[in-house]
Each structure stands twice: as C-alpha cells, then as structure tokens.
Amino acid sequence: MERRKNRRKNGDEEDASSVDSIRIIRSPSSPMSPEKKGKAYGGSNFFLASKGAMLLVVGIMIGYVAVPMALVELNVKDIHNRSSYGNDGAPRMRSLQSDEDSIQTRVAEDQKLLSTQSLPTITSPQIMHTPILSDHRRKKIVVTGGAGFVGSHLVDKLMMEGHEVTVLDNFFTGQKKNIAHWLQHPNFSLVVHDVTEPIQLEVQEIYHLACPASPPHYQFNPVKTIKTSTMGTLNMLGLAKRVGAKILLTSTSEIYGDPQVHPQKEDYWGNVNTVGPRSCYDEGKRVAETMMYSYKNQNHVDIRVARIFNTFGPRMHPNDGRVVSNFIIQSLQNKPITIYGEGEQTRSFQFVDDLVNGLHALMNGPYDGPVNLGNPDEYLVRDFAVLIKKLTNSASEIQKLEQTKDDPSRRKPDISLAKEKLGWSPKVKVEDGLQKTIAYFQGVLDQAGEIIPTGPGASKPQN
Numbered sequence: 001m002e003r004r005k006n007r008r009k010n011g012d013e014e015d016a017s018s019v020d021s022i023r024i025i026r027s028p029s030s031p032m033s034p035e036k037k038g039k040a041y042g043g044s045n046f047f048l049a050s051k052g053a054m055l056l057v058v059g060i061m062i063g064y065v066a067v068p069m070a071l072v073e074l075n076v077k078d079i080h081n082r083s084s085y086g087n088d089g090a091p092r093m094r095s096l097q098s099d100e101d102s103i104q105t106r107v108a109e110d111q112k113l114l115s116t117q118s119l120p121t122i123t124s125p126q127i128m129h130t131p132i133l134s135d136h137r138r139k140k141i142v143v144t145g146g147a148g149f150v151g152s153h154l155v156d157k158l159m160m161e162g163h164e165v166t167v168l169d170n171f172f173t174g175q176k177k178n179i180a181h182w183l184q185h186p187n188f189s190l191v192v193h194d195v196t197e198p199i200q201l202e203v204q205e206i207y208h209l210a211c212p213a214s215p216p217h218y219q220f221n222p223v224k225t226i227k228t229s230t231m232g233t234l235n236m237l238g239l240a241k242r243v244g245a246k247i248l249l250t251s252t253s254e255i256y257g258d259p260q261v262h263p264q265k266e267d268y269w270g271n272v273n274t275v276g277p278r279s280c281y282d283e284g285k286r287v288a289e290t291m292m293y294s295y296k297n298q299n300h301v302d303i304r305v306a307r308i309f310n311t312f313g314p315r316m317h318p319n320d321g322r323v324v325s326n327f328i329i330q331s332l333q334n335k336p337i338t339i340y341g342e343g344e345q346t347r348s349f350q351f352v353d354d355l356v357n358g359l360h361a362l363m364n365g366p367y368d369g370p371v372n373l374g375n376p377d378e379y380l381v382r383d384f385a386v387l388i389k390k391l392t393n394s395a396s397e398i399q400k401l402e403q404t405k406d407d408p409s410r411r412k413p414d415i416s417l418a419k420e421k422l423g424w425s426p427k428v429k430v431e432d433g434l435q436k437t438i439a440y441f442q443g444v445l446d447q448a449g450e451i452i453p454t455g456p457g458a459s460k461p462q463n
C-alpha cells in the first residue's frame with residue numbers, strides 16, 4: 001500500500017502490469033490528463049495499453065469464468081464425495097443417477113424373483129416355486145373359499161402348477177394369513193367377495209368350496225349357511241354357464257346324514273333329518289348337488305362333485321370346533337379333552353394333501369358323477385382322543401360331555417370309485433398327518449399364548 005501511494009504521488013503510472021494501471025485504463029471516468037490519455041492510447045504507449053487490455057481480459061476471464069468454474073467443479077466433487085461415502089466412511093453409490101439405476105435394477109430383480117415363488121410367512125414358511133407356463137397352458141382358475149383351510153392348500157397346488165388363481169372369500173371362516181404368501185405374486189388375485197352375490201369374471205375352471213364346514217360354524221347362522229350353499233352355488237353355476245367354465249362342487253359326507261349303510265358308497269341316498277340342527281348344511285349341500293346336475297343336464301355345464309369326508313391338517317381354524325383341532329389344542333394345553341357322548345361314534349380321517357390331490361384329479365379327469373374323497377382309516381372318537389393325547393405327550397384328562405343332536409354314529413368312505421375313475425387313493429398315514437398338524441397348532445399356540453377350544457354349541461369363528 002505504501003508503495004502504491006508513493007507511485008501515485010510520483011505520477012509513476014507507466015507500469016501497465018501493475019494492478020493500478022489496469023484500473024486506470026478500465027475506468028474512463030477516472031480523472032486523467034490529455035498527456036496521460038496520449039500515453040495510454042497512442043504511439044508506443046499503445047503497446048502498453050493493449051497489454052493492459054489483454055491482462056484485463058485475462059483478469060475478467062479469471063474472475064468471471066475460471067473461478068466460478070473451479071468453484072462449480074469443487075462443489076460437484078464435494079457432492080460426489082459426500083454421496084460416495086457414508087458417515088461411517090463406507091463407500092456409497094457413485095451418483096444420484098447410478099443410485100436410481102441400481103434401485104431400479106434391484107426392484108426388477110426382486111419382482112422377477114417374487115413372480116416365481118411364494119413369500120415365506122409364519123403360516124407358510126416354506127418357499128413354493130411357480131413355473132412360467134405358456135399362455136395356452138396357463139389356466140384362469142377361481143377358488144371360492146380359497147382363504148379357508150382346504151381352499152388355501154388347493155391354491156398352493158394350482159399356483160405351483162403355474163396357473164392364474166383368483167380367490168373369492170368373505171373371510172367368515174377363511175383367514176387372510178392362509179394365502180398371505182401369494183399376495184405379491186402376479187398370478188394370484190384375492191377378491192373379498194361373498195358368493196351369495198353374483199360376480200362377473202373370465203375364468204376356465206371354478207373350484208367351488210365356499211361354505212363353513214365345521215358344525216359349530218355352520219350352525220352359528222343356519223340361514224346364511226343355506227344361502228351360501230344354494231344362492232352361492234347358483235351364482236357359481238351361472239358364471240360357469242356364461243363363460244363356459246368347468247365347475248367342481250365340494251359336497252360332503254354329511255349328505256349321507258346318519259348313514260344306515262356302512263361304509264358309504266356314492267349310490268347310497270342317505271338318512272338326513274330335514275329339520276335338525278345340521279340340516280342347514282346337509283340339505284344345503286344336497287340341493288347344491290341337485291343344482292349341479294340340473295345345470296349339467298339342462299345347460300351342458302361341465303361339472304364335478306366331490307363328497308369330502310373328515311379332513312384335517314395345518315391351517316385348520318384353531319377355533320374350528322371340529323374333533324381334530326379341538327383334541328390337539330386341548331392336549332397341547334393340558335386342558336380336558338372333550339368327548340361328546342360315549343365316544344362310540346366313528347370317523348375316518350384324511351390328511352389335507354391327499355384331499356387336494358383328489359380334487360385336482362377329479363377336476364382334470366373325465367368322470368362327472370359324485371365321488372367320495374376320504375381315508376377309510378376309521379377310529380372310534382374315544383380311541384382318537386387317546387391317540388392324540390399320546391402323540392402330544394399330554395397330561396390332559398378325558399372328559400365326557402353330552403352327545404350332540406343328530407351326530408352321525410358311523411362314517412367311513414368307500415373309495416373304490418375314486419380308485420377306479422381317478423386312480424386316486426390317500427397316501428398319508430393318519431399318524432404322520434397328525435404330527436404335522438400338531439406342529440402347526442403348536443406354532444399357532446406359541447403365537448396366541450392360549451386358545452380356548454370351541455365347544456359343541458354354535459359359535460362365531462374368532463381369529
């Protein structure tokens with residue numbers, strides 16, 4: 001500063017390389033003598049002036065272009081560095097663009113994976129794989145009651161074959177957790193729907209299972225049970241007729257009532273009380289069968305009818321109230337095992353996997369008469385209580401309660417027709433199936449803490 005002051009004082013402005021000289025040339029308003037102007041713009045001073053001008057341009061370039069560019073560059077590097085490393089110093093994605101690219105790649109990979117398998121859930125921890133079928137082989141299939149115990153296992157089989165499956169369920173006894181492992185799969189659709197209402201769908205096959213099947217559940221609201229079997233079946237038959245779909249009805253061994261023929265063959269007409277506590281279900285299914293054959297004969301609908309005998313397995317509703325779930329839940333909690341009556345009545349139990357294979361064989365075969373699907377392995381109910389107590393190492397006492405009204409005294413399927421027409425017979429031994437079911441209910445119990453078994457009276461299913 002001192003030097004500059006001295007220069008000004010001495011009129012020493014020639015050094016155009018000095019910062020002051022540049023300032024003087026840039027500023028025409030600066031007070032300048034004509035002599036000085038001549039020095040600045042003319043003659044040998046012109047060189048000095050143009051050198052100064054060049055320096056001015058360079059200065060402007062530095063000030064207005066290079067510095068901002070350098071700052072921008074520095075800033076970009078800073079952003080880049082900040083996104084390259086996290087707080088812990090670990091390297092991050094290289095840039096926002098590559099961030100987006102890699103997220104999209106990951107989403108695409110995840111979607112691809114999820115379209116080829118189930119998602120493990122607490123209810124269905126095992127991963128099930130789904131093949132990709134060509135369009136002409138992939139069928140559109142509806143399963144009514146597909147979130148229920150049997151329905152959900154059937155859905156698994158159809159999904160694992162690579163078909164497009166639509167579940168219709170009103171969740172009266174069905175549970176979302178039974179099908180939660182498929183919700184993300186593009187071949188799977190869930191429609192919360194009550195079959196007593198009509199529905200329009202494009203479909204090639206209908207497995208019509210929707211109906212509460214446990215006596216306490218179907219007796220809870222008998223009018224609704226009748227509507228489900230009658231109006232529900234009518235609606236599904238109407239749909240099948242409209243779109244030309246094949247339809248399978250899951251009927252029941254209950255259509256034989258309290259049978260006077262043993263074991264029961266398909267040509268036995270049954271012994272049913274039309275006005276008893278079980279009639280809403282028994283007669284509902286009987287008229288549903290009648291509707292099936294009327295639509296076949298009158299409208300050429302392609303039909304199948306399965307008469308299902310007592311079935312058990314994982315995903316049974318814990319408050320189902322049926323003998324298998326009740327005895328297991330009671331035994332696992334060391335609560336009294338409740339036998340209705342003397343336990344002299346008999347039942348024959350099949351594991352759910354066998355039933356699903358039977359339903360599938362029936363739907364895919366040509367035979368359209370009613371077919372029994374069950375395991376002829378017959379037990380006295382009191383012996384069955386002892387077996388479950390043993391398999392669960394339970395300390396439960398066995399308690400006898402009053403016999404329920406119209407309880408069938410003996411039941412055992414004759415499955416010679418299923419063997420002959422479908423090439424089907426049950427493969428799972430009752431004890432093996434029970435072990436799997438006990439393990440399932442143990443898991444449910446661990447989650448719930450306690451389960452109060454459903455008694456013989458009518459009750460609404462609780463989750």
Ligand SMILES: O=C(O)[C@H]1O[C@H](OP(=O)(O)OP(=O)(O)OC[C@H]2O[C@@H](n3ccc(=O)[nH]c3=O)[C@H](O)[C@@H]2O)[C@H](O)[C@@H](O)[C@@H]1O
Pocket residue numbers: 213214215252253254281308309310311312321322323324326327338339340341345347381404407408
């Ligand atoms: O499990 C099935 O798939 C069948 O269940 C029921 O038929 P049901 O034979 O009466 O079934 P349960 O309620 O399991 O009863 C079986 C026997 O065990 C007895 N039971 C049931 C529950 C219980 O806690 N204690 C007990 O002794 C019943 O009185 C009956 O004699 C349905 O009505 C059928 O449609 C269905 O096919």
